[in-house]
Each structure stands twice: as structure tokens, then as C-alpha cells.
Amino acid sequence: MRSTFMGLEASKRGLFTQQSALYTTGHNISNANTLGYSRQRVNMQATPGFPTAGLNSPSYPGHLGTGVEATSIQRIRDEFIDRQYRQETNKLGYWESRSNAISQMEDILDEPSQFGLNAALEQFWKGLEDVSTNPENASSRRVAIERAAHLAESFNYMDTQLKTIQGNLGNEINVATDRINSLLRQIAAINKQVQEVEPNGLVPNDLYDARDVLIDELNSYIPISIERVPSGGNASNVAEGSITISFKSYSTGDPIVLVNGKNYVAMNTTGEKSGPIDSNDLTNVFKQIEISDLDDPPTKPAAGAGVKTIKHNDLEPGKGKLLSLINSYGYGEYDAGGALISEKGYYLETLADLNKLASTFANTFNEVHKGGFDLNGDAGVAFFTGDGGTPETFTAANIKVNEVLKKNSSLLAASSVKGEEGNGKWAIELANLQSKSIGAGGLTITVGTNTVVIPPSTEHLEGATFNTFYQGMIGKLGTDGEEAYRLNKTSESLLLTLSNNRDSVSSVSLDEEMTNMITFQQAYNANARMITVVDETLDKIINGMGRVGL
Amino acid sequence: MLSNNMLLNLNRSYGKMSKLQDQLNSGSKITRPSDDPVIAVKGMGYRRDLGRVEQYTRNMNEVNNWLDSSDESLNQIGEQMKRVRELVIQAANGTNSIDEREKIKTEIDQIRKQFQEVGNTKIADRYIFSGTNTGKPLFGPETDANGNKTINADYTNLLDNTVVSTTATGDQKVSAPNGEVKIEVYDGLQMQVNTPGADLFGNLDALMGKLSNLLDPKRSPLATSEEISDALGGFSSTSTSDDITTLHNKVLEAQADIGARQNRVEMMENRLSIREISVTKQLSNNEDVDYSKAITELVTSESIHQAALSVGAKIIQQTLVDFIR
Numbered sequence: 025m026r027s028t029f030m031g032l033e034a035s036k037r038g039l040f041t042q043q044s045a046l047y048t049t050g051h052n053i054s055n056a057n058t059l060g061y062s063r064q065r066v067n068m069q070a071t072p073g074f075p076t077a078g079l080n081s082p083s084y085p086g087h088l089g090t091g092v093e094a095t096s097i098q099r100i101r102d103e104f105i106d107r108q109y110r111q112e113t114n115k116l117g118y119w120e121s122r123s124n125a126i127s128q129m130e131d132i133l134d135e136p137s138q139f140g141l142n143a144a145l146e147q148f149w150k151g152l153e154d155v156s157t158n159p160e161n162a163s164s165r166r167v168a169i170e171r172a173a174h175l176a177e178s179f180n181y182m183d184t185q186l187k188t189i190q191g192n193l194g195n196e197i198n199v200a201t202d203r204i205n206s207l208l209r210q211i212a213a214i215n216k217q218v219q220e221v222e223p224n225g226l227v228p229n230d231l232y233d234a235r236d237v238l239i240d241e242l243n244s245y246i247p248i249s250i251e252r253v254p255s256g257g258n259a260s261n262v263a264e265g266s267i268t269i270s271f272k273s274y275s276t277g278d279p280i281v282l283v284n285g286k287n288y289v290a291m292n293t294t295g296e297k298s299g300p301i302d303s304n305d306l307t308n309v310f311k312q313i314e315i316s317d318l319d320d321p322p323t324k325p326a327a328g329a330g331v332k333t334i335k336h337n338d339l340e341p342g343k344g345k346l347l348s349l350i351n352s353y354g355y356g357e358y359d360a361g362g363a364l365i366s367e368k369g370y371y372l373e374t375l376a377d378l379n380k381l382a383s384t385f386a387n388t389f390n391e392v393h394k395g396g397f398d399l400n401g402d403a404g405v406a407f408f409t410g411d412g413g414t415p416e417t418f419t420a421a422n423i424k425v426n427e428v429l430k431k432n433s434s435l436l437a438a439s440s441v442k443g444e445e446g447n448g449k450w451a452i453e454l455a456n457l458q459s460k461s462i463g464a465g466g467l468t469i470t471v472g473t474n475t476v477v478i479p480p481s482t483e484h485l486e487g488a489t490f491n492t493f494y495q496g497m498i499g500k501l502g503t504d505g506e507e508a509y510r511l512n513k514t515s516e517s518l519l520l521t522l523s524n525n526r527d528s529v530s531s532v533s534l535d536e537e538m539t540n541m542i543t544f545q546q547a548y549n550a551n552a553r554m555i556t557v558v559d560e561t562l563d564k565i566i567n568g569m570g571r572v573g574l
Numbered sequence: 575m576l577s578n579n580m581l582l583n584l585n586r587s588y589g590k591m592s593k594l595q596d597q598l599n600s601g602s603k604i605t606r607p608s609d610d611p612v613i614a615v616k617g618m619g620y621r622r623d624l625g626r627v628e629q630y631t632r633n634m635n636e637v638n639n640w641l642d643s644s645d646e647s648l649n650q651i652g653e654q655m656k657r658v659r660e661l662v663i664q665a666a667n668g669t670n671s672i673d674e675r676e677k678i679k680t681e682i683d684q685i686r687k688q689f690q691e692v693g694n695t696k697i698a699d700r701y702i703f704s705g706t707n708t709g710k711p712l713f714g715p716e717t718d719a720n721g722n723k724t725i726n727a728d729y730t731n732l733l734d735n736t737v738v739s740t741t742a743t744g745d746q747k748v749s750a751p752n753g754e755v756k757i758e759v760y761d762g763l764q765m766q767v768n769t770p771g772a773d774l775f776g777n778l779d780a781l782m783g784k785l786s787n788l789l790d791p792k793r794s795p796l797a798t799s800e801e802i803s804d805a806l807g808g809f810s811s812t813s814t815s816d817d818i819t820t821l822h823n824k825v826l827e828a829q830a831d832i833g834a835r836q837n838r839v840e841m842m843e844n845r846l847s848i849r850e851i852s853v854t855k856q857l858s859n860n861e862d863v864d865y866s867k868a869i870t871e872l873v874t875s876e877s878i879h880q881a882a883l884s885v886g887a888k889i890i891q892q893t894l895v896d897f898i899r
Contacts, residue, residue, distance in 0.1 A: 126608065127606075127608075130607055130608060131606075133607075135606075135607055135614060135618065136602075136604070136607070136614050136617050136618060136621070136861070142618050142621070142622075146621070146622060146625045149625075149629075150625065150629050153629045153632075153633065154629075154632070156757065156758065157632075157633050157636040158636070160699070160708050160709055161698075161699070439706070441706070441753070443707075444705075444707060444753055445706070445707065445708055445709040446700060446704070446705070446706040446707060446708025446709070446753070446755050446768075447706035447753055447755070448755070448756070448757070449756055449764075452756070452758050452764065455758070456758075456762070459761065491622055492619075494618075495615050495618045498607050498611075498614060498615060498618065499607070499611050499612075499614070499615040501607050501608070501611075502606075502607030502609075502610070502611025502612075502614050502615070503608075503611045504608075505606070505608025505611075506608045506609075506610070509608055520578065520579070520582055523578065524578065524579065527578070534893045534894065534895060535893055535894040538893070538894040538895060538898060539894065542898070
């Protein structure tokens with residue numbers, strides 16, 4: 025026999041369920057602009073019909089419905105798109121950071137312009153030509169020397185600026201590592217909450233969303249893989265479980281677990297020399313990332329136990345912001361035994377090129393200048409000074425015009441013969457150094473009986489002239505920059521497409537929510553009306569029956 | 575999603591417009607090497623070429639300065655040589671009185687002084703006939719017993735190739751007075767711009783001294799007409815040098831040499847100006863903005879941008895919310 029009040033009960037269930045759906049719609053609308061929020065859906069299910077099957081159950085024609093229940097609230101998300109999205113974040117992280125580093129270098133080298141190193145060289149050669157046409161004129165000599173000073177200062181300036189940015193990049197590596205550590209800690213913390221909640225049958229959708237945002241960000245720093253570990257107990261079938269995050273070495277393929285449940289690791293950068301990377305010591309290039317033991321909080325590995333490390337070759341090329349920063353800043357390359365082979369890095373190599381240019385330029389120019397004679401009839405002195413040692417070494421940082429020349433312009437050796445003030449032939453040779461190719465074979469300069477031989481040296485420009493060598497540097501920078509910008513843009517577009525795909529699944533569409541709102545509201549109203557109907561029928565029975573004729 | 579797309583497209587269109595604006599403002603297709611590495615590197619090369627051409631053109635001015643001044647000076651010498659010849663012919667006339675000879679001598683002495691002054695011609699603080707010793711005058715400041723300036727001691731040294739110092743690379747001889755002043759006028763091409771004056775002016779001065787001596791009324795015995803006319807040179811002359819004709823020819827020769835060099839300079843100048851035009855053209859083809867194209871593109875992107883904005887505004891303001899009451 026059915027219950028008299030069964031209709032009330034079924035409608036009440038409908039009221040409650042529609043109400044939950046309405047509230048969930050409200051929750052969705054509230055979070056329409058929340059980063060990483062996935063819209064949620066109330067999974068509705070009809071409650072078991074009446075009567076239920078059983079030996080003693082009343083025999084009854086048909087199976088009467090008893091209403092609805094909300095079985096779970098699930099977030100709408102496509103894991104496959106997430107995976108694609110994260111692969112692309114990897115690349116975007118790398119190329120974004122790289123194009124940033126290159127763009128800063130472009131700003132400093134400032135080519136093509138009238139103020140870069142190329143222009144400074146140009147001006148200097150022109151100054152020497154002017155000296156050659158007016159060798160006895162102090163003002164033309166003064167101009168040439170001042171231009172040399174400007175050239176030397178251009179070298180110094182570029183060196184300082186490039187090093188400043190290199191230092192900033194080093195700092196950024198540390199900041200990135202700190203951020204990675206913080207992300208790992210937060211993910212582990214969410215894992216912990218999830219593990220506590222899920223066995224009770226609850227589905228913490230909002231925690232999942234927060235965790236996915238963190239994983240997205242972590243992926244832009246380093247490429248990682250994730251694995252779901254279901255929570256035990258009475259977990260709901262839509263529960264996602266805790267997440268294990270591991271990093272897979274590119275060179276060896278060995279995985280390193282970064283987060284497992286509530287346990288996580290901490291990363292520390294180590295420089296080639298010792299200690300962490302430090303922007304004040306640029307020679308301390310990146311060696312490896314040391315990884316602590318997995319724990320909550322992470323513990324230092326026991327003394328004597330092998331420390332897990334991530335070296336440069338463990339990071340997959342072209343992926344992740346961290347690798348890009350390391351590539352730009354400078355890193356050590358190691359052989360299988362762990363011995364340092366060479367130091368590499370974009371800024372490091374550009375600085376090395378600049379040093380090579382400065383050093384070859386100063387050495388060659390000095391040697392040739394010493395072969396000429398100044399206004400006083402003395403042989404030329406060293407035109408540029410470097411570290412002051414013997415033999416003097418020059419770098420872009422220390423190249424300077426000899427102080428003596430700055431004070432006394434007559435010391436510029438413009439003459440090919442002793443004691444001839446109107447002889448500017450040596451100045452012509454000095455100016456013509458601009459078109460001399462500086463190769464391994466050295467250089468011989470002859471004017472009349474005056475000959476200067478620059479012996480073959482290990483340091484040369486592979487047959488380029490000073491200007492073309494610098495042009496080559498700029499050309500390389502340009503092509504690298506072009507590549508970085510292009511790939512950055514491509515990654516950005518791809519990421520946008522993926523992000524759109526993801527949004528089309530997960531994001532809150534106000535139109536849809538409004539439609540749902542109306543649906544649920546009307547359903548709620550209808551349920552309420554149903555109760556009124558039942559109320560009226562009951563009213564008939566209770567108050568109207570048995571009162572015939574009254 | 576729609577709004578994300580719109581935002582990205584708007585940003586891109588801003589980026590494009592800003593790039594076009596950069597191009598229009600700077601007049602250059604590229605502002606950084608990564609815009610187009612090939613253009614950037616080629617541009618650096620062209621700019622260097624252009625710089626060199628400009629420098630050579632500047633050097634040309636200097637060359638012209640030298641050649642013109644030398645030509646002008648030698649021209650003066652030539653004119654005066656004619657006068658000297660007239661005077662000597664007049665003096666060779668046996669009927670001249672002592673007084674007349676004295677007057678001729680005075681004029682010869684004056685001309686000698688003028689020659690010395692011409693020999694000391696300066697342009698911009700440089701003695702142009704002193705070879706590479708441009709800081710020292712050819713004549714003076716020392717004087718001889720008669721108060722005439724004498725040729726600089728260095729130059730007499732030169733004539734017998736005196737060794738003034740010995741260095742590791744060999745003997746250093748004073749070659750400066752006959753030294754060539756050279757100016758670079760093109761890649762690896764140097765042009766001599768001076769006319770070495772030590773020999774020419776030295777001999778001229780010696781001749782003038784000799785003439786003055788010949789005409790000296792105090793000379794004993796007085797020079798005969800034959801002796802004087804010998805100094806004229808020419809066919810009847812027994813002397814092979816140091817006569818007026820030979821020296822006049824040398825002056826003319828030097829002038830002709832300068833003239834030839836001036837022709838060369840003119841040709842060089844033409845070549846340089848053609849080269850300048852062609853390099854400038856290459857430079858401009860390489861990196862200058864095609865204004866009509868850039869402006870058209872800018873206008874196009876502006877209208878696209880505006881369309882995007884107005885469409886975007888329409889999309890964004892409308893949701894179902896606006897229609898539910």
C-alpha cells in the first residue's frame with residue numbers, strides 16, 4: 025500500500041534537488057571570471073521506484089516513481105585538452121623567456137643605429153683618415169683620440185650592460201626555482217586536503233580547479249608528467265584523487281618524483297664554483313639543481329646518500345622557462361664523469377665574442393701603432409691599455425685609450441718615417457686596418473722601408489674584419505631573435521586555440537547558466553505547484569470527506 | 575572565449591599598427607636586428623661603404639686644396655721667371671751702365687725674396703713645399719752674410735743623403751723635404767698631393783744667387799755679357815743646369831704634373847659621387863620604408879581595428895541577461 029504522503033515526499037525531493045541545481049548555477053555565475061574555474065554540474069538521478077523489489081513487498085501494478093536525488097556535483101573538464109595545453113605552456117614558457125632575453129640584448133647593442141658599436145668604429149676610422157690628411161693638426165688628432173675613447177667606452181658600456189642583464193637572469197633563475205618550490209608545496213598541500221576529504225565521499229571540485237591552475241603554472245617552468253592516485257575509503261566515482269608529479273630526465277629518462285601525496289621536494293640551484301647562483305659572481309655559471317628528499321616538509325638528504333640532481337642536459341630542449349633562463353645566463357657542460365667540459369650560454373657567448381673583438385682590435389691596433397712615429401719623432405706607444413699586465417690582456421670591460429695619449433695628442437703615431445710631421449701615411453695604414461681581415465696568419469703592414477709584422481696568434485677573427493665580425497654577431501643575434509619571436513608567437517596562438525578549446529568545455533557561459541537558471545527555477549516552481557496539488561487532494565480527503573450533506 | 579579572442583586580436587592589431595608607426599616615424603623598415611637580420615647586416619655594410627665614400631669625398635677637398643695652392647704658387651714662379659729672363663737679357667746688353675746693372679740686380683734680389691716667400695707658402699699652417707716636414711719653412715730663418723734667407727739646413731743634408739740616425743731597421747735618412755704627402759682617395763688608392771720643393775726651390779734660389787752675384791757692380795772683374803747671357807741657357811748655353819731655361823722648364827713640368835693630377839682628382843670625384851649615389855640607393859632599397867605602402871597598410875589596419883572594436887563592443891554587451899526580465 026502506498027503512503028498517503030508519498031506525493032509530498034517526491035515533490036520535496038524535487039524541490040531540494042532543483043534548489044541544489046539552482047545554487048550550483050549561482051556558484052557558476054559567481055565564478056564566471058575565476059581563473060581556472062570549471063563549471064559544475066549537478067548529476068541528477070531518479071530515486072528507486074516504489075515498491076522496491078523484495079519478498080514481502082506489496083504486489084502492485086507498475087513501478088511508481090519516487091522523485092529525484094542529486095547524486096554528485098561534478099566539474100566539467102577535458103583531461104586530454106589539459107594535457108595538450110600543458111605541453112604548449114612548456115614551449116611558450118621557453119620562447120617567451122628567450123625572446124625577452126634576446127630583446128634586451130638587442131636593446132643594448134642598439135643596431136642598426138647611429139649610436140651603436142658599429143657607428144663608434146666607423147667614427148674612429150674616419151677620425152684616423154682625417155689625421156692622415158692633416159697629420160700636423162692637433163685638433164684632428166684630438167678628435168681621433170676622443171673617438172677612440174668613445175669606442176672604448178662603447179665596449180665598456182656594452183660589457184657592463186650585458187653583465188647586468190646576465191646577473192638579472194641569474195637572479196631570475198633563483199626566483200623561478202623559488203616559485204617552483206612554492207608551487208610544489210601548494211600542490212602537495214591541496215593533495216593533502218583532497219586526501220582528507222575524498223574518503224568521506226565528498227568531491228572537492230574547487231580544490232581540483234585550484235590544483236590544475238598550479239599545475240599549469242608549474243608546467244610553464246619545467247616539463248612534468250602527472251599521475252592520479254585515487255583516494256581510498258568511500259571515495260565518489262567522480263573524485264579525482266591526489267596527484268603525483270614527476271620530472272623525467274631528458275638524457276637518461278629516469279623519473280624524479282617531485283610531489284607524491286602530501287610529500288614534496290625542494291629544489292636548490294648550484295653554481296659551477298660553489299653555492300647557489302649569484303648575480304654578483306657571473307663566473308659561477310649554473311651547474312645543477314639539487315633536489316631534497318621527498319617529505320612534508322622536504323628534508324635534506326642524509327649525509328653520504330647520493331643527492332638527486334637535474335643538470336642542464338636533463339632538461340628537454342625548448343621546454344620550460346627555467347631552461348631558457350639557464351641557457352641565457354650560462355651553464356656548464358659536463359662529461360659522463362661529471363667533469364666540466366665547457367661553459368655555454370647566450371649571454372656568456374656574446375660577451376666572449378665581444379671580448380674577443382675588443383682584445384684582437386686593441387692588440388692589432390697597438391702593434392701597428394707602435395710601428396709608426398709620432399710628432400716628436402718617437403716610435404708610437406701602446407694606443408689602448410687593458411689590465412696593465414705584461415703581456416697586456418684586453419677585454420671589453422677594461423679596454424681604454426692610453427692616458428698618455430689623452431693628455432698629449434702629439435703621441436698619435438701618424439707618420440711612417442721618423443721626424444716627418446707632414447707624413448700621414450701611417451695614419452692611413454691605421455685607418456686601413458678597418459678593411460684588413462684578421463686571420464690566423466697574422467698581418468704585415470709596409471710603408472716604404474717601414475714594416476710591421478703582427479705574428480700569427482691563436483686569437484683572431486677567423487679572417488673577418490673588425491666590422492664584419494661585429495656584423496656577424498648582430499646577424500646571429502637577429503636570426504636568433506627572429507626565431508624566438510616567431511616561435512613565441514606560434515606558441516601563443518596555439519595556446520590560445522587550446523585555451524579556447526578548454527574554455528568551450530569548462531568555462532562558464534552566462535547564456536547557458538541563465539538558461540539553466542530558468543529551467544531549474546521553473547522546475548522548482550512546478551515542484552512547489554505539485555505540493556499544492558497534493559495539499560489540495562489531502563485537503564479533500566481530510567476536510568471534505570464524510571461530510572455528505574453538510 | 576569570444577572576449578579572449580577579441581582581446582588577442584585587438585592586441586595584435588595594436589602591435590601591427592605600432593610597428594607601422596615605427597616604420598613611418600623612423601623611415602626605416604627595421605628598428606632591431608630580429609625584424610629582419612639580413613636587412614640589418616646588409617644595412618651595416620652599406621652604411622660603412624657610404625661612410626667611406628663620404629670620408630673620401632672629404633679627403634678630396636683636402637687634395638684640391640693642396641693642388642690648387644701648389645698650382646697657384648708655381649704659376650707665380652713661372653710669371654716671375656719670365657721677368658727674370660727679360661732682366662737678364664737686358665743685363666746681357668754690354669751697353670748697360672753700372673747704375674743700370676745695380677738696378678737690375680736690385681730687382682733680381684727682390685724676385686729672389688719673392689721666390690723664397692712662395693717657397694714658404696702656407697695653407698692652414700702647413701708649408702706646402704717643405705715635403706713631409708710641413709712644420710718647417712723651406713727658407714730661413716737662418717740668413718747668409720748678405721742678409722738673404724738660406725735654405726733650411728735639413729734640406730742641404732738631404733741632398734747628400736746624410737745619415738742622421740741608425741735604428742734596428744736600418745739607417746734613417748732625412749727624406750722629409752722631398753717626401754711625398756699622400757692622401758687616400760679611394761680604397762687602397764693614395765694620391766700624392768704636394769710638389770716637393772726642396773730641389774726646385776733650392777736650385778731656383780741658387781740660380782738667383784748666381785745672377786745676383788753676376789750682376790753685382792762690386793764684383794771684380796765685372797761679369798761679361800757672355801757670362802751673363804750664358805745664365806739664360808738655351809741652345810748656346812754651355813752649362814747644363816742652373817740656367818733660366820732649364821729651371822723654367824722644370825717649373826712648367828711641375829705645373830703640368832699638378833694639372834695631370836687635378837684631372838685625375840676630377841675623375842675620382844666623379845667616380846665618388848656616382849658611387850655615393852649608388853650606395854645610397856642600395857641602402858635606401860635595403861631598409862627604407864616604402865611610404866605609400868606603409869601608409870596604405872596603416873590605413874587598412876586602422877579600419878580593421880575599428881571594425882574589430884565596434885564588433886567587439888556589440889558582442890560583449892549582449893548576453894541573455896539583457897533579455898530576461
